Amino acid sequence: MDRVGDVPAELEDPLIIETHVEGSTTVLVLRGELDPHTAPQLRDEADRAFASGRVDLVLDLAELNFIDSSGLRVIISSHKTASERGGRFVLRSPSQTARRLLDITGLLDHIETSG
Amino acid sequence: MNIDREPSVRLTIPARSRYLRLARLTAAGIASDLSFSLQGIEDLRVAVDEACAVLIEGCDVADHDTHEVDLHYCIVGDKLLIEGWSRCGGAGPVDLHPVARELLEMTADEHEFGTTENGRSFRLVKHRQGAAV
Numbered sequence: 001m002d003r004v005g006d007v008p009a010e011l012e013d014p015l016i017i018e019t020h021v022e023g024s025t026t027v028l029v030l031r032g033e034l035d036p037h038t039a040p041q042l043r044d045e046a047d048r049a050f051a052s053g054r055v056d057l058v059l060d061l062a063e064l065n066f067i068d069s070s071g072l073r074v075i076i077s078s079h080k081t082a083s084e085r086g087g088r089f090v091l092r093s094p095s096q097t098a099r100r101l102l103d104i105t106g107l108l109d110h111i112e113t114s115g
Numbered sequence: 116m117n118i119d120r121e122p123s124v125r126l127t128i129p130a131r132s133r134y135l136r137l138a139r140l141t142a143a144g145i146a147s148d149l150s151f152s153l154q155g156i157e158d159l160r161v162a163v164d165e166a167c168a169v170l171i172e173g174c175d176v177a178d179h180d181t182h183e184v185d186l187h188y189c190i191v192g193d194k195l196l197i198e199g200w201s202r203c204g205g206a207g208p209v210d211l212h213p214v215a216r217e218l219l220e221m222t223a224d225e226h227e228f229g230t231t232e233n234g235r236s237f238r239l240v241k242h243r244q245g246a247a248v
Contacts, residue, residue: 066164
């Protein structure tokens with residue numbers, strides 16, 4: 001994320017999560033990096049969404065510039081929770097970095113994506 | 116592990132996950148200087164992150180303030196060799212999560228883990244492939 005005159009990318013918050021509610025769907029927009037330090041943040045937000053009674057969850061990954069196995073594991077567990085509750089789980093617009101790891105781990109074959 | 120064979124960058128980080136980004140950033144910077152492709156740099160960021168996370172996971176949470184991870188980034192020909200050691204007074208054997216194992220196998224050309232009297236260690240190799248984009 002290059003922004004002239006702004007905080008260098010290396011000094012920004014490692015992960016920012018915006019939450020939007022669209023009917024029965026919670027949309028979590030992720031900006032930054034998903035690693036062992038920040039993955040619990042996403043897990044907490046997903047848990048909060050499910051606890052609110054909304055069963056559909058969309059993760060917008062367009063501005064996710066890093067993800068590792070800890071992030072993938074939260075995605076897997078969130079997908080499982082949504083499925084168990086009869087909800088829909090969607091990965092929206094995964095960034096190139098995210099898409100590649102989702103692809104090589106085979107998750108793209110099992111999780112709905114859009115965009 | 117012999118660390119004196121080539122010019123190297125040495126980095127010591129606290130054994131806390133919040134400092135993983137420094138390990139990734141350093142790897143990406145060196146790989147960029149070596150004209151790694153963008154894909155190669157991305158792979159290296161993932162591999163270094165996974166390897167360092169294994170070292171940090173092995174450290175006792177209660178003493179994280181004094182636990183550290185030492186990283187040596189060595190340029191060897193057209194490849195980058197990264198070695199790491201945790202210093203946290205010992206750690207159990209490495210038991211990789213299947214997803215972490217899969218990512219390491221896909222992003223690193225070579226990787227191995229070990230244990231030392233002070234913690235865990237790893238050795239990671241990434242070859243330069245293709246021209247920089």
